Amino acid sequence: MDQLRALRYFSKLAQTLSFSETAGYFRVPSSSVSRRIKDLEASLGVALFVRTTRSVNLTDLGTLYLGQIKNALQLIEMADEMLQAQSAAPVGTVRITAMPGYAELYVLPALQRLRKLYPELEFDLNITDQTLSLSSNEADIAIRAASDLPDQVVARHLSKHNFVLVASPDFIKQNGTPQSSDDLSNFPVFMYRTPRGVLNWQARKNETWKDIDLIPKYVTNHGPSLLENAVGGQGIALLPSWGVAAEIATGKLQKIELIDGSLSTNGDVKMGMYLLYHPPKFRLKKIKLTVDFLYTELKVLSDKV
Numbered sequence: 001m002d003q004l005r006a007l008r009y010f011s012k013l014a015q016t017l018s019f020s021e022t023a024g025y026f027r028v029p030s031s032s033v034s035r036r037i038k039d040l041e042a043s044l045g046v047a048l049f050v051r052t053t054r055s056v057n058l059t060d061l062g063t064l065y066l067g068q069i070k071n072a073l074q075l076i077e078m079a080d081e082m083l084q085a086q087s088a089a090p091v092g093t094v095r096i097t098a099m100p101g102y103a104e105l106y107v108l109p110a111l112q113r114l115r116k117l118y119p120e121l122e123f124d125l126n127i128t129d130q131t132l133s134l135s136s137n138e139a140d141i142a143i144r145a146a147s148d149l150p151d152q153v154v155a156r157h158l159s160k161h162n163f164v165l166v167a168s169p170d171f172i173k174q175n176g177t178p179q180s181s182d183d184l185s186n187f188p189v190f191m192y193r194t195p196r197g198v199l200n201w202q203a204r205k206n207e208t209w210k211d212i213d214l215i216p217k218y219v220t221n222h223g224p225s226l227l228e229n230a231v232g233g234q235g236i237a238l239l240p241s242w243g244v245a246a247e248i249a250t251g252k253l254q255k256i257e258l259i260d261g262s263l264s265t266n267g268d269v270k271m272g273m274y275l276l277y278h279p280p281k282f283r284l285k286k287i288k289l290t291v292d293f294l295y296t297e298l299k300v301l302s303d304k305v
Helices: 003-016 019-026 030-044 060-084 102-117 169-175 181-186 223-231 241-250 279-283 285-302
Strands: 049-051 056-058 092-098 121-127 141-146 154-160 163-167 189-194 202-205 208-211 218-220 236-240 272-277
Touching: 003 019, 003 030, 003 060, 019 030, 056 060, 092 102, 092 285, 102 121, 102 141, 102 241, 102 285, 121 285, 141 285, 154 241, 154 285, 163 241, 189 223, 218 223, 223 236, 223 241, 236 241, 272 279, 272 285, 279 285
Parallel strands: 092 121, 092 141, 189 218, 189 236
Antiparallel strands: 049 056, 141 272, 154 272, 163 236, 202 208
16 A cells, blocks of 8 residues: 555545545546545554545544644655755745735735746635634745734734725715714724624723724625725725725825724734745745745835835
8 A cells, every 4th residue: 555645645535525526636536545545544443534425524533643644744745845846947836825905905916927927836825814824734825914923934024004094085075084983983984894703993992992883884805895985985994004005195095093093903003914934835946936026026015005
């Protein structure tokens, strides 16, 4: 039995819980995956999966075994890639996860330029508010807002991630502006929804961040839509500074200053945008090239905020 191949099939099957999807990933027949898994189970003397006509699930021992071999498989995969990466040009797939909004404004255009320079590279971009794990190999590079940075990760700072209260000049001319956070309930406001729920606006009072009781006129998980409505004079939005810098510079939006200070969506005004990766992966030519290129491109754009 080719144990390494069997372990790779096992790890992927544990992730997909589908023989056909696992077979498609390795470009082999489903019967080959099934046969390797059976051989592995016979060698270990335990059942790793519970199979029915409709589903495949890990057994308790299978879950335990996966936890023991996962890091070893990742190290082998990285070692293989490092040897393959010694070719003249970087090749392979780079998996990137990035925040919506920031990805659309900054990451996608930068990645488009990188793809033209290195057409042999492949990119898997996951635009999501969910935090994908670098340590479990869900992504090679992460671009997201953070204040508490994860351990054993290199974090390159791109820009601030503070929130700015904005409205269009026409809206302000017709409706005036709130003077304090208490006045916001008298204005139409737009809010952003994450996978964890709507981001409440918060004001700092008596050294404590407190939610502002608001009934939004519009809620969405699509940041550009909030920006579009604010520019269109429909109401007030609380958006990241990097997301409204261009509109403020051109006069399409105006910043609203409150007498009780800045607002936040999380009680932390010290957040920043970071490019994150694990040090061992930086040895891979494809990762180093992508990290260096994106950092240079995104830092230049972010410095204009």
